Amino acid sequence: MRWLLFIAVLWAAGAQATPQQTLVFRDEAQEQQYRQITAALRCPKCQNNSIADSGSMIAADLRLKVYQLMQEGKTREQIVDYMVARYGNFVTYDPPLTPVTSLLWGVPGAALLFGAWVIVARSRRRERGEKLPAAGQPQSATQGSLWLFLPGGALALLAAGGVWLATNGVAQVAAWQQATRQTPALLAQALDRGAVPLSAAQVQQLALGLRTRLYDDPNSVAGWLTLGHIGMMQGNAQLAADAFARALQQVPEGDPRREAIAERLAKAVSQTSR
Amino acid sequence: MTRRLFFIPLALFAAVAAVLFWQLTRNAEGDDPRALESALIGQPLPSFRLESLMAPGEVLDGSALVNGKPLLLNVWATWCPTCRAEHQYLNQLSAQGVRVVGMNYKDDRQKAIRWLNQLGNPYALSLFDGNGMLGLDLGVYGAPETFLIDGKGIIRYRHAGDMNAQVWNNELKALWERVSREAGA
Numbered sequence: 001m002r003w004l005l006f007i008a009v010l011w012a013a014g015a016q017a018t019p020q021q022t023l024v025f026r027d028e029a030q031e032q033q034y035r036q037i038t039a040a041l042r043c044p045k046c047q048n049n050s051i052a053d054s055g056s057m058i059a060a061d062l063r064l065k066v067y068q069l070m071q072e073g074k075t076r077e078q079i080v081d082y083m084v085a086r087y088g089n090f091v092t093y094d095p096p097l098t099p100v101t102s103l104l105w106g107v108p109g110a111a112l113l114f115g116a117w118v119i120v121a122r123s124r125r126r127e128r129g130e131k132l133p134a135a136g137q138p139q140s141a142t143q144g145s146l147w148l149f150l151p152g153g154a155l156a157l158l159a160a161g162g163v164w165l166a167t168n169g170v171a172q173v174a175a176w177q178q179a180t181r182q183t184p185a186l187l188a189q190a191l192d193r194g195a196v197p198l199s200a201a202q203v204q205q206l207a208l209g210l211r212t213r214l215y216d217d218p219n220s221v222a223g224w225l226t227l228g229h230i231g232m233m234q235g236n237a238q239l240a241a242d243a244f245a246r247a248l249q250q251v252p253e254g255d256p257r258r259e260a261i262a263e264r265l266a267k268a269v270s271q272t273s274r
Numbered sequence: 275m276t277r278r279l280f281f282i283p284l285a286l287f288a289a290v291a292a293v294l295f296w297q298l299t300r301n302a303e304g305d306d307p308r309a310l311e312s313a314l315i316g317q318p319l320p321s322f323r324l325e326s327l328m329a330p331g332e333v334l335d336g337s338a339l340v341n342g343k344p345l346l347l348n349v350w351a352t353w354c355p356t357c358r359a360e361h362q363y364l365n366q367l368s369a370q371g372v373r374v375v376g377m378n379y380k381d382d383r384q385k386a387i388r389w390l391n392q393l394g395n396p397y398a399l400s401l402f403d404g405n406g407m408l409g410l411d412l413g414v415y416g417a418p419e420t421f422l423i424d425g426k427g428i429i430r431y432r433h434a435g436d437m438n439a440q441v442w443n444n445e446l447k448a449l450w451e452r453v454s455r456e457a458g459a
Contacts, residue, residue: 044310044415057380058415061406086413088313118279159291166299235358272353 023067030070037066037076040094044087176208183209187226203230207239214246221250221257228264237271244268312413312421312432319347319427320411327378327386327400334401340427344453345373346446347421348397348437349409351381352389354417360436361393367442368396372450375399379417380406422446425457 025031038052043059051059051066062083069079080092089095097105186206189195198206207230214223224247231240244265251258301307314320319336326332339345348364350357368374376397378386383402390400403409412421415434422431431449433441 047308061410065410084313086313086411087415088311090310163295167302235355237355
């Protein structure tokens, strides 16, 4: 019992740090090189971290592989090439020049040249225009120009409305509100052993509704326990472990319920990803 | 002439906005921008020597997988909730006659065997990659991932994430049929 609680507390405290393997380097320079290489490789899983920064499993594997390759005497280029061959150019922070990446370099320069050309061409024309005697129709061009904005404005409004319609979350909010409304009925159905078991979609709805309720009333032990139970039913051990940990926090020291909750928490934790 | 030039920025803006909007709707439909393209498409399956999951000590290599018929190589682990989600669909595929080979990735052997006993075993063959080194050679960055490998052992497609009816029908089925025809011819 005591050790179960101990595990639970350790886990709840977020003490998930896996013991870091101590790497032994030949000298300072090699260690420095290791740091540089791992900082120049991007973690494929966590995107904006280098493998040196990231705590994800794949980053740890890649760090170890870098270390091993260094011990085999591979150079920095060889190690980067090794990773690129497996994970693509994404994995290096210094991608090579390819037809696609050349666009990144080329387009700004081209835009700059084009802009310069427009400015030069316009100023030349104006100079020429000033030397010539004033031609006819000097004013008609500006007349009615305010009306010119109308189609543009209408187009902008239309585009904004279209984007909103295509991307808004109204449907999700409606589904969420419906889930909240149906929570009591679903909960009753779930607790009644004689009733029809909930479908997977209903369980999902119940979890959503329950989380909303717990947001309003975070002290409900029964609520957290139910959510944890649903998490286990859905195979979502992380959700279950979080919920059981919250339930455990609500139960005071010495309460007889603690033991059962801690046991469930330990079970959920044992099923979460490492 | 000059007046028309003024519309160029507007046209450029509209084009950029259209492209961004198109990608935004694709993301809304479930296209995960974090999914990476595999660097191994068109490359042969990396060579390996791994133990069988069921029989520790029995060593398998590439020749056990590549036998002229295409296969799906599914990377999975018991610590991965999405693997549980896709497992029933793999059972279905296997029942339909799709040859699925499992690669148990950085996992506990006993847990993995228990999982297969409980949830059914869709795998014609099960490899055990305890330290993830074949995973590294395959560019695996999480589980589950599924590779389509043709009869000659060339990797033709990689799907990162769970396998389900939608993914199979939209991304893999046509390629699977083509690769099967190639193998038959």
